Amino acid sequence: MTVNDDSFTNWMHREEIAESMIPIIGKLHRERDVTVLLHSRSLVNKSVVSILKTHRFARQIAGAELSVTETMPFLRALTTLDLGPSQIDLGMLATMYKADERGLSVEEFTAEAVAGATGANKIERREPRDVVLYGFGRIGRLVARLLIEKAGSGNGLRLRAIVVRGGGPRDIVKRASLLRRDSIHGQFQGTITVDEDSSTIVANGNAIKVIYADDPSHVDYTEYGVRDAILIDNTGKWRDREGLSKHLRPGIEKVVLTAPGKGDVPNIVHGVNHDTVKPDEQILSCASCTTNAIVPPLKAMDDEYGVLRGHVETVHSFTNDQNLLDNYHKSERRGRSAPLNMVITETGAASAVAKALPELKAKISGSSIRVPVPDVSIAILNLQLAREATREEVHDYLREVSLTSPLKRQIDFITAPDAVSSDFIGSRHASIVDAGALKVDGDNAILYLWYDNEFGYSCQVVRVVQHVSGVEYPTYPATAV
Template sequence: MTVNEDSFTNWKHREEIAESMIPIIGKLQRERDVTVLLHSRSLVNKSVVSILKTHRFARQIAGSELSVTDTMPFLRALTTLDLGPSQIDIGMLAAMYKTDDRGLPVEEFTAEAVAGATGANKIECREPRDVVLYGFGRIGRLVARLLIEKAGSGNGLRLRAIVVRKGAGQDLVKRASLLRRDSIHGQFHGTITVDEANSAIVANGNEIKVIYSDDPTSVDYPAYGIKNAILIDNTGKWRDREGLSQHLQPGIDKVVLTAPGKGDVPNVVHGVNHDMIKPDEQILSCASCTTNAIVPPLKAMADEYGVLRGHVETVHSFTNDQNLLDNYHKSDRRGRSAPLNMVITETGAASAVAKALPDLKATITGSSIRVPVPDVSIAILSLRLGRETNREDVLDYLREVSLTSPLKRQIDFTNAPDAVSSDFIGSRHASIVDAGATKVDGDNAILYLWYDNEFGYSCQVIRVVQHVSGVEYPTYPAPLV
């Protein structure tokens, strides 16, 4: 047999294993509310090729490719356990097993590693928590996709309604169409139908009421059966406590803003300060996409090396706030054509760092340039460190942070030498460290951080909502601290 035939035979064998993984992953999700991950990447509802590609991607962060032959024994072992709702990372299980020198059978090792999710330790499935989207723009529609995707077993978060101002002519049909197809993020994974008689969009069996209103105080949520809901305001129209408090009508328990909050509104970056949210806090902000991109790696660098000062320059994709062609705009430069120009503008991300990292005493400055791409941005984070180091040490540290630390859902890592912005469309991480572009000279470090300013940020929003709703299930094996 030739080498090529050997390679093809091996591929077909791995395809067969990946295919057999799909029903196991689906059954764990539906019946036990267990989400199977591979190095923080969900394998739920993934195709055979997607599962294989996710395994192969591990070589960029772990140094070697992970095979389905390595992870399948751990997936099978999970089916024999009395699991409760949780997220279980079979990539981490396989990696930890390789370094364990006790010679335990896979089944015994797995049972020990996920013991917190089994038997008397397991948590019970929680009642679904109602979610309302106020506004249905770029972030609103991506958050809707994620909520529908995560409906899973029927527990967790349940998107009940969308509140929008009524547009002229076939409003419901057009909004459903925008959810169904997206020029950047592609087709919706599933089926969408329109129920005009009941003013609803039905997505993968989830009935989502479309409520027309231009006044937060006028919506009668209990009339739609909505109770104790978390409302996600993605309009950005109100950003202070007084304005956002208008949403706190009967049926709405908490308000989450998808823009930087003003005044005393807490700015939350999941993975960094989400555990500081007070249980009785009703209004909070998920800060900005750029704040979410820079704060996790900034915290990681501060924890290991100390940070004395820093500057962030964001090269940001254009947004709906800009004009397609030159026209009047209240800002000095944003009125110029977005797809034809690089546009210097301000960013509040640097000042927002203080809210998310109050213990960081370093001064962080920032500026931004909008460029003619529709999605994915890059933050160039230039830091003066508290001690000298070298490039290899920094990259080894950040690679490990992306794999095993509590920030592994926020920080990703790539050493692909030809990576460009479009490669990161659909990334679920807050930011991705570009190893090839990293510069380190003594106590100076420059990090290049890619981020999908639409989808990655939407994932951070969902994580915050899961946390405040009480349906954020624990992950096993537990990240290393």
């Protein structure tokens, strides 16, 4: 048998194993509300090839490829346990098991590692929490996709309504079409139908009422069966407490803004300060995509090395706020053609750091350049550290942070030497450390952080909503603090 034959036989064997994983993962998700992860990446509703690619990608961050032959025994072990709602990371189980020297069987080790989600320790499945989207633009539609995707177990968050301004003929059909197909993020994974008579979009069985209103004060959500909902404002029209309070109508309990909040509105970056949200807080902000990209690695660097000062330069994709061709704009430079120019503009991300990370005493400055790409940006974080370090030390530290720290859902890590911006379309992390571009010289460190400013940010928004709604389930094995 040739080497090629050996490789193909091995591939087919791994395909067979990955194929057998799919029904187990699906059953755990539907029946027990358990989300199976691999190094923070969900394996729910993934294809055979996607599961294999996710395993192979582990070598980018862990240094060695992870095989389905290694993770399948842990997945089988999960089926024998009395599991409650949780997220369980097969990658972490396999990695920790290799390092464990007690001679436990896979079944014994798995039962111990996820004990907090089993038997008397397991939490009860919660009733679905209603969610309303106010506005249905780029972020709104991606958040909708994520909410629909996560509704598979029938628990957690449930998208009940979308509020938009009245459009012309067949308005709802056009909005459903924008949800169905996206030039950047591809086709919606599932089926979408429209009932114009009842003004309803049905996506993967989820009936979503489309409400037409020009002002929040015109809507009584209880008329549509919405109760105790979290409203996500995607318009950015109102950013202070007074303006956002207009959304606190019958049927709405909390308001989450997908833009930087002003005044005393808390700016929340999931993974960094989400646990500071008070239970009675009704209005909060998810800050900006750039704030979410820089604050987690900034916190990680400050925790380990101390940060005395820093500057962030953002090379940002263009957005709908800019013009296709030169035209009037309230901002001086954003009126110039977005697809034809690099445009220097302001960013509020640096000042927002103080709100999301108040314990950081370092002064952080920032600026931004909009460039002619439709999605994915990069933040160049230039830091003066409190102590000297080597490139290898920072490299290994950030890789470990991406694998095992409480920030592993926010910070990803890539070593591919040929990575470019389009490779990160669809990334669910707040930012991705480009290991090849990392520079360290004594007390100076320069981090290059990719981020999908649309999808990665939308994932952070959904994480915040899950947290404040009480449906964010714990992850096992427990992350080392």
